[in-house]
Amino acid sequence: MNDMSALHSIIPSAPPPLEELDLARIRADFPILRQRVHDKPLVYLDNAASVQKPRAVIDAVSECYSSYYANIHRGVHLLSERSTAAYEGAREKVRAFLNAASAQEIIFTRGATESINLVASSFGGQTVKAGDEILITGMEHHSNIVPWQLLCERTGAKLKAAPFTDAGELILEEYERLLDSGPVKLVAFVHLSNALGTLNPAKLMIDLAHARGIPVLVDGAQSIPHLAVDVRELDCDFYAFSAHKIYGPSGVGVLYGKKALLDAMPPYQGGGDMISLVTFEKTEYADLPNKFEAGTPNIAGVIGLGAALDWVNAIGLERIAAHEHTLLDYATARLNEIPGLRIMGTARDKAALAAFTMDGIHPHDIGTILDREGVAVRAGHHCAQPVMQHYGVPATARASFAVYNTRDEVDVLVAALWKVKEMFEL
Amino acid sequence: MNDLRDLYQEVILDHNKRPRNFRILPQPTHQANGLNPLCGDRISVYLDIEDDVIRDISFQGAGCAISSASASLMTEALKGKPVAEIEHLFDAFHDVVTTECECPKGLGKLSVLAGVRDYPSRVKCATLAWHAVRAALEERKEAVATE
Numbered sequence: 001m002n003d004m005s006a007l008h009s010i011i012p013s014a015p016p017p018l019e020e021l022d023l024a025r026i027r028a029d030f031p032i033l034r035q036r037v038h039d040k041p042l043v044y045l046d047n048a049a050s051v052q053k054p055r056a057v058i059d060a061v062s063e064c065y066s067s068y069y070a071n072i073h074r075g076v077h078l079l080s081e082r083s084t085a086a087y088e089g090a091r092e093k094v095r096a097f098l099n100a101a102s103a104q105e106i107i108f109t110r111g112a113t114e115s116i117n118l119v120a121s122s123f124g125g126q127t128v129k130a131g132d133e134i135l136i137t138g139m140e141h142h143s144n145i146v147p148w149q150l151l152c153e154r155t156g157a158k159l160k161a162a163p164f165t166d167a168g169e170l171i172l173e174e175y176e177r178l179l180d181s182g183p184v185k186l187v188a189f190v191h192l193s194n195a196l197g198t199l200n201p202a203k204l205m206i207d208l209a210h211a212r213g214i215p216v217l218v219d220g221a222q223s224i225p226h227l228a229v230d231v232r233e234l235d236c237d238f239y240a241f242s243a244h245k246i247y248g249p250s251g252v253g254v255l256y257g258k259k260a261l262l263d264a265m266p267p268y269q270g271g272g273d274m275i276s277l278v279t280f281e282k283t284e285y286a287d288l289p290n291k292f293e294a295g296t297p298n299i300a301g302v303i304g305l306g307a308a309l310d311w312v313n314a315i316g317l318e319r320i321a322a323h324e325h326t327l328l329d330y331a332t333a334r335l336n337e338i339p340g341l342r343i344m345g346t347a348r349d350k351a352a353l354a355a356f357t358m359d360g361i362h363p364h365d366i367g368t369i370l371d372r373e374g375v376a377v378r379a380g381h382h383c384a385q386p387v388m389q390h391y392g393v394p395a396t397a398r399a400s401f402a403v404y405n406t407r408d409e410v411d412v413l414v415a416a417l418w419k420v421k422e423m424f425e426l
Numbered sequence: 427m428n429d430l431r432d433l434y435q436e437v438i439l440d441h442n443k444r445p446r447n448f449r450i451l452p453q454p455t456h457q458a459n460g461l462n463p464l465c466g467d468r469i470s471v472y473l474d475i476e477d478d479v480i481r482d483i484s485f486q487g488a489g490c491a492i493s494s495a496s497a498s499l500m501t502e503a504l505k506g507k508p509v510a511e512i513e514h515l516f517d518a519f520h521d522v523v524t525t526e527c528e529c530p531k532g533l534g535k536l537s538v539l540a541g542v543r544d545y546p547s548r549v550k551c552a553t554l555a556w557h558a559v560r561a562a563l564e565e566r567k568e569a570v571a572t573e
């Protein structure tokens with residue numbers, strides 16, 4: 001102890017980073033992280049695909065099923081009232097998390113994919129006509145491409161994509177030019193690219209579209225766990241995300257939409273819960289948000305999402321982002337030490353992940369060898385084949401970070417990558 | 427690392443680095459493409475069949491070490507073989523990469539891919555070229571997918 005205090009007196013005291021603050025405690029919240037795979041400690045770096053769940057979320061789902069589960073909005077009995085209160089409580093948590101003006105603007109879906117399909121089908125079906133255009137970017141996930149292609153096929157509209165540079169940055173002049181080059185009825189873009197890590201200048205892109213009267217959907221599937229999002233400050237018209245990427249359960253997603261837009265849109269699916277009166281002649285639709293929530297939803301999953309947001313709030317997204325940023329900087333420097341390794345996506349504004357290739361070694365082989373070292377990464381096209389085409393590669397390997405990852409884990413990744421090289425040396 | 431060496435044997439790494447019969451046949455009698463949607467890998471196979479014998483066979487495309495080496499080894503194994511033997515060889519090969527069978531005789535170098543059986547997610551890589559050959563023989567136009 002004396003030695004320690006002597007040390008303290010000569011080392012100037014800087015505030016400890018999040019890592020030293022409570023990373024051990026944070027990791028202890030995730031039961032799954034304690035295991036070994038192939039006899040090595042699990043190093044989970046596939047967080048952009050889906051992130052692991054803290055005890056609080058697992059418990060919230062389990063508590064719902066074991067103590068108060070019932071269908072919502074229907075029963076007069078106690079359990080239904082409790083379930084309804086918990087479900088609607090989660091909606092309020094999402095509203096607060098996004099700083100939306102009203103809980104009516106929060107629609108629960110099955111995931112970001114369904115949220116985008118809802119807008120394409122309902123808003124798109126109503127607004128987009130033959131000859132109109134929809135503008136996306138070249139770095140979209142397939143779930144922000146295909147729904148628009150389907151809409152274009154149905155309506156005869158045209159889909160355009162704003163290109164990006166080799167660094168993975170959107171070319172803003174091109175984006176602006178494409179906004180003006182035809183009757184664009186909707187802009188849809190990814191906030192944080194899952195294939196490149198690029199953080200797009202959302203506010204600027206939205207302002208440019210709005211200056212031309214064009215509404216904007218933001219695909220927030222990747223941004224939601226990594227940066228604080230304020231939909232009113234962004235002024236986006238729609239924002240879509242999935243619970244499973246922000247420590248919540250899979251099978252639940254959110255669509256935020258401005259009330260005026262949602263009010264004017266036709267329902268997406270028909271069924272129970274979305275009506276106020278049904279006769280065989282005519283149906284009157286329920287008010288928001290129920291109009292867009294036909295059928296029995298993933299009740300426990302939504303409640304789990306609420307618990308996940310509480311958990312994230314208790315740590316603070318700013319602190320999470322700062323920690324992940326430090327990790328990414330460290331990982332980038334260490335990865336660049338490996339000869340023949342090329343990082344795909346070097347945008348100045350970047351978050352949470354590093355996608356890369358290695359000379360002469362296919363990402364699938366990298367993935368398999370890393371797995372045997374206990375390191376889980378994604379190897380493939382990341383559902384963003386146009387991005388792969390841009391770089392002329394079939395696939396990349398991707399290490400993506402969450403709040404519970406550590407510098408030591410980055411070291412394990414890097415050591416394992418050296419083994420990959422060794423394995424392939426002939 | 428030892429168990430990984432069972433998968434990435436030297437023969438496999440060698441065929442990955444220097445794939446044999448890696449070219450386009452100018453006038454194939456049969457041709458087809460194979461696609462692994464999981465990773466986006468594509469390969470094309472070309473066959474020149476005369477009197478029910480594979481006179482020449484080649485492939486092109488980009489893939490992981492397992493799919494490239496498997497394609498390369500397959501072309502070596504099939505060249506000069508009667509067409510009637512392909513199905514039999516594919517069956518035997520499929521057994522080797524998916525089950526704990528004794529390696530059937532007659533597979534020759536193809537049995538270096540036996541290590542794949544411990545990596546279920548990689549079986550599709552090892553069989554992609556074979557699926558493409560089968561499609562070529564059936565004269566299917568669209569790319570065959572492994573799933």
Ligand SMILES: Cc1ncc(COP(=O)(O)O)c(C=O)c1O
Nearest residue numbers: 111112113141143194221222242
């Ligand atoms: C950028 C982006 N958009 C959309 C999605 C689709 O999310 P989900 O599959 O949860 O619907 C993902 C998931 O990987 C994504 O990364």
